[in-house]
Amino acid sequence: MIKLQNISKQYITGSVKFDALLEINLEIKERDFCAVVGPSGSGKSTLMNIIGCLDIPTGGEYYLDNKPVSSLSADELADIRNRKIGFVFQAFNLLPYATAEENIEVPLLFAGHSRKKRLERVKYLLEKVGLQDKALNKPTEMSGGEMQRVAIARALANDPPLILADEPTGNLDSKTGESIVRLFHELSAEGRTLLVITHDPNIASQMPRIIHMQDGRIVNSHAHAA
Amino acid sequence: MRKLSILWNVFVRDFRKQAGRMTLTIIGLVWGTISIMLLLSFGEGMHHQMMINNKGMGENMAIVWGGRTNKSYKGLPSGRRIWFHPGDIEYFGKKLPELRVVTGEYMRWGQKLNYGDTYLNKMINGLYPVYEELRAHFPQEGGRFINDLDMKLKRRVIFLGDKVAEELMPDIKNPVGELVNINGMPFTVIGVQEPKQQMNSYGPQDANKVSIPATTYQLMWNEPYLDNILWAPYDKDIDQMDEFIERFNEVAAAKYKYDPDDKVLGTWNVVEGQKIMNNILIGMKWFLGFVGFMTLAIAGVGVANIMYVSVKERTREIGIKMAMGARRSLVLWQFVCEALFITFTGGAIGILLIYCLTETLKILPIDNDVLNMMGYPTVSFIDGSIIIVILGIIGLLSGYFPARKAASVTPVESLRYE
Numbered sequence A: 001m002i003k004l005q006n007i008s009k010q011y012i013t014g015s016v017k018f019d020a021l022l023e024i025n026l027e028i029k030e031r032d033f034c035a036v037v038g039p040s041g042s043g044k045s046t047l048m049n050i051i052g053c054l055d056i057p058t059g060g061e062y063y064l065d066n067k068p069v070s071s072l073s074a075d076e077l078a079d080i081r082n083r084k085i086g087f088v089f090q091a092f093n094l095l096p097y098a099t100a101e102e103n104i105e106v107p108l109l110f111a112g113h114s115r116k117k118r119l120e121r122v123k124y125l126l127e128k129v130g131l132q133d134k135a136l137n138k139p140t141e142m143s144g145g146e147m148q149r150v151a152i153a154r155a156l157a158n159d160p161p162l163i164l165a166d167e168p169t170g171n172l173d174s175k176t177g178e179s180i181v182r183l184f185h186e187l188s189a190e191g192r193t194l195l196v197i198t199h200d201p202n203i204a205s206q207m208p209r210i211i212h213m214q215d216g217r218i219v220n221s222h223a224h225a226a
Numbered sequence B: 001m002r003k004l005s006i007l008w009n010v011f012v013r014d015f016r017k018q019a020g021r022m023t024l025t026i027i028g029l030v031w032g033t034i035s036i037m038l039l040l041s042f043g044e045g046m047h048h049q050m051m052i053n054n055k056g057m058g059e060n061m062a063i064v065w066g067g068r069t070n071k072s073y074k075g076l077p078s079g080r081r082i083w084f085h086p087g088d089i090e091y092f093g094k095k096l097p098e099l100r101v102v103t104g105e106y107m108r109w110g111q112k113l114n115y116g117d118t119y120l121n122k123m124i125n126g127l128y129p130v131y132e133e134l135r136a137h138f139p140q141e142g143g144r145f146i147n148d149l150d151m152k153l154k155r156r157v158i159f160l161g162d163k164v165a166e167e168l169m170p171d172i173k174n175p176v177g178e179l180v181n182i183n184g185m186p187f188t189v190i191g192v193q194e195p196k197q198q199m200n201s202y203g204p205q206d207a208n209k210v211s212i213p214a215t216t217y218q219l220m221w222n223e224p225y226l227d228n229i230l231w232a233p234y235d236k237d238i239d240q241m242d243e244f245i246e247r248f249n250e251v252a253a254a255k256y257k258y259d260p261d262d263k264v265l266g267t268w269n270v271v272e273g274q275k276i277m278n279n280i281l282i283g284m285k286w287f288l289g290f291v292g293f294m295t296l297a298i299a300g301v302g303v304a305n306i307m308y309v310s311v312k313e314r315t316r317e318i319g320i321k322m323a324m325g326a327r328r329s330l331v332l333w334q335f336v337c338e339a340l341f342i343t344f345t346g347g348a349i350g351i352l353l354i355y356c357l358t359e360t361l362k363i364l365p366i367d368n369d370v371l372n373m374m375g376y377p378t379v380s381f382i383d384g385s386i387i388i389v390i391l392g393i394i395g396l397l398s399g400y401f402p403a404r405k406a407a408s409v410t411p412v413e414s415l416r417y418e
């Protein structure tokens, strides 16, 4: 499903060049459930953003479903983000002025679904993440765990096969974090491909595959013997 | 079609969510529009009123009076008096067929006028029927001006200026048919002049004049000389006034045997005053328009600023939306629509309010001196359209460019925006 070939990302700040990613080669198959771990600054978010088509690598080629991403137009990338990829951010990134259900509705709007279909889907997703009674709350009126569940529901809006989560539990206490992780396991069981960045070794160890990163490289990518 | 419906859904949803900010922006625009429209509509009203006032004495004509020669000519001495005779009216009319009207007038100051026990001292004019149209001596309803039959029969009929009628017979509602005496001789009132605004005059204002048929006048005072000759070209020829004045002088010089280069005749070219007035008014309108434009520009800068700030505020939001799969064009169009909607709504409300205001003012009668000069503010359709276009451009620019900037970077960059 995902294949990275010599992917690099170089940032140039003034005259200083910095390699956030260095010749990354990585393959992720359908239904994989991976944890991405590594020290701060090792390039985890950079890698995930590239996989999520939110960022462009400075070198190498990224194949998504065997298509080279660099050959896709901006609109095609937007449609891929809309249909194929669900992104969960550490900072939630919810629209501050919109309610829970309106936030979940956003990807459905862009997909051009009818109002009826959107409402049905939002209702279903709210139930799935257990937030029926918070439908009309704005982000400021919700706890961190609730916000993250709204974000997950939003990521699932168009039923994407690939879920990317960048430290989804980073801002949550361990108990709330666990419930989020349980949700991810459910999603994996549904047959989705998941990639989750985490600092928590406990959480990482629950996942079938762990990708270790350091200084912009993948130092170790192994699967547990299940 | 589907893209349009997506745009519509997103637009309506986000707009409702940010009604507060939108309202504030719209109020700013309404304010700017009202300021400029107020200035322009006052300018327009003033222009209109001044034109009316300027027309009070009549338009597109010249008034000519006689004088003395300054040079000897063909054996004739200098210092001769050149005065017009009633017969000259026909003579000039024949010699100058390019003129639409040639007429004359008699003026006699200090005549005794009375109605019952009310005595006044007034100037009496001996006039021709064409004077009604040429010098705007329009009668009030129920009355008439001097006509051809009055002339022919040398009737003792009298046409009163509205102020004279007011002074002479304040209690009489309709003076037509009343008898008024000039130097003891009875005249029948045939009409009272419709009140008018008059900026220029020679002699008293028309409202203070008393007019009788020229033929009756000749009979009464046995007067051989006209005081003035009035002539007017066809309206299409008013640019050639100077030429006509010269030709008139040539005809007069030939008839009365004076050197055409001798400045004997006095001429008041009313058209010249009209032109100057018009230029002043146009200048004034430009000035008001300029001030108004500056006001609108300030409002525009305000709107552009709010739009710009909102894009900055909303760069993260754009990042989120793009991460969720919004196409770049959708984000752009949403901002453009928003900006256009705001500017047009603001402009429309402003123009509507101004319209209501000026319509309300119209209900008040013009009866004080300020309004006499100022006139009623009038909304001009063209001004309104120009403002709408300017607002549209401001809206488009202020919405498009900042949004394009935010939408042209990768979603990550927008999301990271602080």
Ligand SMILES: Nc1ncnc2c1ncn2[C@@H]1O[C@H](COP(=O)(O)OP(=O)(O)OP(=O)(O)O)[C@@H](O)[C@H]1O
Pocket: A011, A012, A013, A018, A019, A020, A038, A039, A040, A041, A042, A043, A044, A045, A046, A047
């Ligand atoms: N826009 C940028 N300009 C310059 N350098 C950047 C930029 N974005 C990221 N970096 C650098 O790239 C490196 C990798 O960043 P990245 O966010 O991928 O790390 P991370 O592994 O996700 O760290 P963390 O665990 O703290 O989130 C960091 O050293 C960071 O300073």
Ligand SMILES: [Mg+2]
Pocket: A044, A045, A046, A166
């Ligand atoms: Mg990170």
